[in-house]
Amino acid sequence: DIQMTQSPSSLSASVGDRVTITCRASQSISNYLDWYQQKPGKAPKLLIYAASSLQSGVPSRFSGSGSGTDFTLTISSLQPEDFATYYCQQGSNLPLTFGQGTKVEIK
């Protein structure tokens, strides 16, 4: 199975901050990397697919980059509604696997 490792596991940030979350795959996954946002009691929501493509309706302050094994999710200016947990997921090989999550908290 492909292991997905996110860092950091949690972070504290202020509204307006630039936030970067990293995801590393245990083997190359090309650009088959997706990012999700989850708020308490809700299902995950797709933000970015194919490493850098913004899902329809997602604000442009979210962006993704990377290929191979190393990927990044960036929030350019953190908004109050962005405090949540973020997950990466690889769509290269079965079984589909997720990172352990990064919780973004208010500073």
Add this chain to the structure above:
Amino acid sequence: QVQLQQSGPGLVKPSQTLSLTCAISGDSVSTYSASWNWIRQSPSRGLEWLGRTYYRSQWYNDYAVSVKSRITINPDTSKNQFSLQLNSVIPEDTAVYYCVRAVGAGEGYFDYWGQGTLVTVSS
């Protein structure tokens, strides 16, 4: 707009069968451009993909090794839905279960999710 509506019991006794159904609106379970998945989430295991069904001139299934001996995912074309059965459940199967559509290149990304069902395995 695709919507996935889950139904099924929230409490299952150990050794019994967990059964959930996911009704699809806005798409077809028989579409060639998506797969229909079950994912669960628990504090101990995180987000865990369990398996999928999809149609490409015939029906296919893929399952996670961790549950392969106990799981069945079936499409129901007459009702445009798909189901999850997990046999011989144990307390560690306690989780929030989601039905999810996957689309796109590779094995796909998850663009539409059901509302989630908390299933507790307890006597």
